[in-house]
Amino acid sequence: MDFQLTDEQTMIRDAVRQFAEAEVAPMAAEIDREHRTPLEIIPRLAEQGLLGMFVPAEYGGAALDQLSYIIAVEELARVCATTSVMVEAHNSLAVWPILAYGTDAQKEALLPAMAAGEAMGAFGLTEPGAGTDVAAMTSTARPVDDGYILNGQKVFITGGGYAKTFVVFAKTTSEGPAHRQISAFIVDRDTAGFSVGEGERKMGIRASSTPPLMFSDVYLPKDALLGREGQGFEIAMKTLDGGRIGIAAQGLGIAQGAFEASVDYANQRVQFGRPIGSLQAIQWILADMSTDIEAGRLLTDRAAWLEGNGEPHAKAAAQAKLFCGQLASRVAGQAIQVHGGNGYTEAYPVERAYRDAKITEIYEGTNEVQRLVIAKQVLTERRVGA
Amino acid sequence: MIVAVAYKWAGDAQDAVVRTDGTVDFTRAKAVVSDYDAVAIAVGRKAADALGAELVGICVGGPDAATPMATKSALSRGLDRVVVSAEPGLGGSGPTRTALALADLVKGLGDVAVVFAGDSSIDLGAKMVPAVLGGALGWPTLTDVAGIEVVGAQTRVVRTLGAGVQELKVALPAVLAVATDAAALKAPGMKDVMAAARKPVAKIEVTELGPEGDIVTTAPLDGPARRGIKIDCSDPVSAANQLIESLRADGVLTPAGGRR
Numbered sequence: 001m002d003f004q005l006t007d008e009q010t011m012i013r014d015a016v017r018q019f020a021e022a023e024v025a026p027m028a029a030e031i032d033r034e035h036r037t038p039l040e041i042i043p044r045l046a047e048q049g050l051l052g053m054f055v056p057a058e059y060g061g062a063a064l065d066q067l068s069y070i071i072a073v074e075e076l077a078r079v080c081a082t083t084s085v086m087v088e089a090h091n092s093l094a095v096w097p098i099l100a101y102g103t104d105a106q107k108e109a110l111l112p113a114m115a116a117g118e119a120m121g122a123f124g125l126t127e128p129g130a131g132t133d134v135a136a137m138t139s140t141a142r143p144v145d146d147g148y149i150l151n152g153q154k155v156f157i158t159g160g161g162y163a164k165t166f167v168v169f170a171k172t173t174s175e176g177p178a179h180r181q182i183s184a185f186i187v188d189r190d191t192a193g194f195s196v197g198e199g200e201r202k203m204g205i206r207a208s209s210t211p212p213l214m215f216s217d218v219y220l221p222k223d224a225l226l227g228r229e230g231q232g233f234e235i236a237m238k239t240l241d242g243g244r245i246g247i248a249a250q251g252l253g254i255a256q257g258a259f260e261a262s263v264d265y266a267n268q269r270v271q272f273g274r275p276i277g278s279l280q281a282i283q284w285i286l287a288d289m290s291t292d293i294e295a296g297r298l299l300t301d302r303a304a305w306l307e308g309n310g311e312p313h314a315k316a317a318a319q320a321k322l323f324c325g326q327l328a329s330r331v332a333g334q335a336i337q338v339h340g341g342n343g344y345t346e347a348y349p350v351e352r353a354y355r356d357a358k359i360t361e362i363y364e365g366t367n368e369v370q371r372l373v374i375a376k377q378v379l380t381e382r383r384v385g386a
Numbered sequence: 387m388i389v390a391v392a393y394k395w396a397g398d399a400q401d402a403v404v405r406t407d408g409t410v411d412f413t414r415a416k417a418v419v420s421d422y423d424a425v426a427i428a429v430g431r432k433a434a435d436a437l438g439a440e441l442v443g444i445c446v447g448g449p450d451a452a453t454p455m456a457t458k459s460a461l462s463r464g465l466d467r468v469v470v471s472a473e474p475g476l477g478g479s480g481p482t483r484t485a486l487a488l489a490d491l492v493k494g495l496g497d498v499a500v501v502f503a504g505d506s507s508i509d510l511g512a513k514m515v516p517a518v519l520g521g522a523l524g525w526p527t528l529t530d531v532a533g534i535e536v537v538g539a540q541t542r543v544v545r546t547l548g549a550g551v552q553e554l555k556v557a558l559p560a561v562l563a564v565a566t567d568a569a570a571l572k573a574p575g576m577k578d579v580m581a582a583a584r585k586p587v588a589k590i591e592v593t594e595l596g597p598e599g600d601i602v603t604t605a606p607l608d609g610p611a612r613r614g615i616k617i618d619c620s621d622p623v624s625a626a627n628q629l630i631e632s633l634r635a636d637g638v639l640t641p642a643g644g645r646r
Binding site: 007008010011012014015016018019022047048049050053057061062063064068072 | 579
């Protein structure tokens, strides 16, 4: 086993940390307070290569490995969960499926602009009546002679307020098993009949844009189809397998930031004539936080390594996301406890971390969905093994 | 044509610890390309592009200066290639030995138009290397350089001095030590990091080490004793007024419209 990062991975961690602390951290509290999506950061994210992390060099990307990608997401989340999810959703949920399932023509047409930040991406899967139960979606893409007519509505679409390139899922048939009825499409924001609603005001990741999408008789040409007809469910699930590792990294980053703030606070805050870090009650909390984070990092790194090496990773990704989502909430709560009354105020970043952490237990598959994925895998493995 | 940038693989100032006697301990600091030298690389990149030149990093230091991590870190800052002399005898060496070893590297490069250097090394802070290097090469040497401008065959150098901004015509080749704020320090991008691994690195053996003038320690000058003034912060407005009054009393602040 090798627990050593490569030179490049170490440099990427250092570079993203430097960028995040210099350019992202200073705006994090303000954009949260104002529920304002920081569009001004997009060109800088692109310049740093953070919007084309999986994209091959010939399309203008950085061609990073999976582990480097999650290191970058974690470093961004350490200072700003909103910025990390902007990057994560674009790379994992929009760029990746196009890279994995797109034709050469689709890749050539879309990926350079996506890597350059000129066309941000979004993933249109969730519907008002189809969240965890993806196959219950009601959006349809009715085949016509030269393409499809898309109708329906999507909700909670990360990046929907500013994205240009949407990967959208809809049923192209009502025949056969529900999961074979779904197809994936690439939809441009400027397509006639496509409109974007008002974003939600959320408890956490407040600056992240998550509006509903409405499709009313949207004509899509045949070359808007991503993959094959009926392959949409597979594309969505494979995309989410990778996306889950990104959310695990986001949870880790939120926890890491809250932990570091707690250690600093414990060293500085004096009570009873000494820093509270010298009190065993605080030391135990810090020890638990640190151990949680290290365990989560091992799960996440391994899941990324498996994906990067083409190994089956659905179970590992679900385990990483389940554990890291929960640890993010747990660690952020402990961070507030270390900070006492100060931690309950907006003056300290752990208050924001506590609100931001919760979503990592919900989006891109709830804790309960992760448990289903894990349970299904372990039961199958046991059967195969027996 | 080559534009060279001398850089040091040195302890990260962010990891440095200030001891109780005011001296700075870098022994536990992770090594990085010194921040001041990263500024020199950024200025060198612009100059190389303006001159249509290749940008070559030159480095002397202990064996760790030639590790892949060290050379890739420097290359990710925008250098086209790196030439490094890494010997145990150069590790932690003082400015004279360092500058003479750098001069050997410059002579080996060939058609060098400019050598940029940082304002000083971030750990020793002697501010001597550019001057000794320029002397060893017999080239004009300038410090506090904010940038250079190439207009036709003429090169103008802008310096930021305490008294103002100075613009000079300079005959190349020259050694230019850049001001610490000559360029905004930016983190390398992902593409820069990945490209660094593919750029060339040459390791040059040093046959003869120059004379050494070791810096034993650097301690701060004695300043006025701390007076331990405490401001009650329970009322923020009152606290701010107390701070302003205190700073005025010390002559740090002057009334609005006044001059120190």
